[in-house]
Amino acid sequence: MAILEVKNVGKRFGGLQALSDVNLSVAENSVHAIIGPNGAGKSTLLNCLVGKLIPDTGSVMFDGQSVLGRKPYEINQMGISRVFQTPEIFGDLTVMENMLIPCLAKRDGAFQLNGWSRVVGQQDMIDKAEEMLRDMHMIDKRHMHAAAMSRGDKRRLEIAMCLAQDPRLLLLDEPTAGMARADTNNTIDLLKQIKDERDITIAIIEHDMHVVFSLAERITVLAQGTPLVEDTPDRIKGHPKVREAYLGESQDAA
Numbered sequence: 001m002a003i004l005e006v007k008n009v010g011k012r013f014g015g016l017q018a019l020s021d022v023n024l025s026v027a028e029n030s031v032h033a034i035i036g037p038n039g040a041g042k043s044t045l046l047n048c049l050v051g052k053l054i055p056d057t058g059s060v061m062f063d064g065q066s067v068l069g070r071k072p073y074e075i076n077q078m079g080i081s082r083v084f085q086t087p088e089i090f091g092d093l094t095v096m097e098n099m100l101i102p103c104l105a106k107r108d109g110a111f112q113l114n115g116w117s118r119v120v121g122q123q124d125m126i127d128k129a130e131e132m133l134r135d136m137h138m139i140d141k142r143h144m145h146a147a148a149m150s151r152g153d154k155r156r157l158e159i160a161m162c163l164a165q166d167p168r169l170l171l172l173d174e175p176t177a178g179m180a181r182a183d184t185n186n187t188i189d190l191l192k193q194i195k196d197e198r199d200i201t202i203a204i205i206e207h208d209m210h211v212v213f214s215l216a217e218r219i220t221v222l223a224q225g226t227p228l229v230e231d232t233p234d235r236i237k238g239h240p241k242v243r244e245a246y247l248g249e250s251q252d253a254a
């Protein structure tokens, strides 16, 4: 069963048709990758899923409900969490303080600026944040300032913050961009662990074909704003249209 159904989505920026007739069906509990050359429309599509952009045409249904016209925080509350290309964490706060923010937001519906005062003495919030850090193998870093961590650990923290909201769909926008190979491999292992241990669907935009082929069960290839092909990783690897439009760009991918 599909948890996310995108039908005939189009988006124009002035004279540029960034997306046209995009259809995408993401099966529940799968890992679905969206790949394509630079400028293919991947980020625009993701932005249409989370309420940052409103498509000109088409529909986006999550778990049978339309996300169109909803604000990003409402879509987040429906169960869609997004991890950005650049980790969105609070560098001046400790790892534990960062973790408490989504825990509070989940409980209260939104994070309030006076939220900290309400954490004091609330052991259940602290327990939840610690449990998440333990799950993500970050408990020993809980007193560290987030800014002092490696790029891989920042990404790990951001993913942990998304998971604390118990999303049903996790959207990852180039989660390994700018990472060294060791951090990339750790992120692959982390995402595999998340997939194995949770009732969650993952949609991932990624340029690194090692990441895509390590994780994805289905792949949609976008080119010039429209899906070129959708198939299993094995079939995508050998698909002549894909090689021509995308994989030909990278020797790694062949």
Ligand SMILES: Nc1ncnc2c1ncn2[C@@H]1O[C@H](COP(=O)(O)OP(=O)(O)OP(=O)(O)O)[C@@H](O)[C@H]1O
Pocket (backbone or CB within 6 Å): 013, 016, 018, 036, 037, 038, 039, 040, 041, 042, 043, 044, 045
């Ligand atoms: N806010 C905007 N205003 C005008 N044009 C935009 C805007 N956002 C994206 N575009 C254009 O839309 C097209 C698709 O961009 P998009 O960022 O979605 O591609 P992408 O596949 O994510 O590329 P990349 O892999 O380089 O991140 C590009 O030509 C881009 O310049």
